[in-house]
Amino acid sequence: MNTWAGLDTRRRGAWHDLVRERGCRRSHRDRPAGHAYELDGRYVTDEPALYLALGEAVNGPGGYFGGCLTALDDCLRGTFGYTAPATLLWRDAATAREHLSHALTPDGQPYNLFTTILETLAEGGMDVTLA
Template structure:
């Protein structure tokens, strides 16, 4: 799915209904990102402007919070179940502040919001923007890349794909590097072993068989292999081979 506004947009978020119709455009969201006590129910505010009649907003039975870039392209979206939407304040014209109470299995953290802000100018054009990130920031990057994959149609390629092993120094960096090796800068191809298996089954770019040339693989082996409590390196290689990927360790 591709959605785009015309020209440069000041909006960072959209609230849509179950049919992807835009209900509200927001420059700011308050209370959506951050640590919660574990309760799946949450409340957040949107500051921006109404789109369409007020009753259509308040009567919506489904909602998604969509993250957009400065060009209005849809970057990713979060489903909000059983939304209760009310207008808290109104200003000039369609200016308003919405309050949304709804359900999510998991709410995104502040690190995820920070990554979305870095994508405000658009999907990354060069690989490795995440290299200097902390573990939590790289995990947030993977969430952003996964959500973005819903709206970004990957160009089908058959490989061989080249994984730069110099940057694989922990588990999150492996998945960040693999996603970009296969689907380009900002690309996603799993964030766990189960997620990697799902991607190789289809829907996230190339499906095996294909060749993955893993350059400087000894760097990853030293960080993820026999020197660690769990030989995650061997598990990765085994899983890839099991699904028909020819892994060339170089």
């Protein structure tokens, strides 16, 4: 796990592209509702790291679970290892909060990606505990 942690943002993005390609070709067995997941948040300092960490939390090392908000929403609907409702223990969430709270949209508008991710997970039936 976290093999990607030492990479810069650009390389994390490339790593995620490979994870996504592999993940979208595989068939996944969704875990039953009520499953508990754990996210290692120590290295969530940019958007690619966020999605790599989520992928590993849900589907293990090299796992895929979204790469943007739309894809995350799709993954939360099933066939990517997850069935609602479930719980997620997000360890070291302060790291992500610090780094993702001041993100920019593609057109340069500021927004809080950390809060948006938490809202998206909650809407998808994932009860998140920040630690």
